[in-house]
Amino acid sequence: MRLIFLGPPGAGKGTQATRIVAKHGIPQLSTGDMLRAAVAAGTPVGLKAKAVMDAGGLVSDEIVIGIVADRIEEADARKGFILDGFPRTLAQAEALDSMLAGKGLKLDKVLELRVDQSKLVDRIVRRAEEAKAAGQPVRKDDDPEVFKTRLEAYNRDTAIVAPYYDKRGQLTPIDGMQPIEQVASAIDEALAG
Incomplete structure (x- = not known):
């Protein structure tokens, strides 16, 4: 089961x-985590990424796709994976499709958690308050101003990825404003279908 989760920050993807x-024993792949692991392991693509990051640059789509390509070859990802927060751009979506096709693979589902963005800031503030009350650290991106910046970046760069997958018949929209259990049920239904 090869999945992508799309949706703005705070939609509940994580x-x-x-x-x-x-439930399914497949890994959730974060490009940030994969990038750090590739750099730490000193893989060829990790060394390229390290050189770019050490120079203060942004890692190219080519390097990120290379890291994803290497990661999905690992044993735990052979029966599937979840990409959460990737692809972030249309170019990354196209490059991902090409890379998967080159391996004889395809995505099974692209799930988009659709939410009322005007209510997301309240959700994030509540999440931060719950973390504090439970004695847990508050995520840096749960600051309302940081969150608003991330939401703007999502709307500018990433929101166009969903229509790309929709045109390809791969997108399944999920109402992310429902309670967590109902969102989970809707996702289970989508994956079973």
């Missing part, structure tokens, strides 16, 4: 991906 990891 919450739902964690549940699917536990």
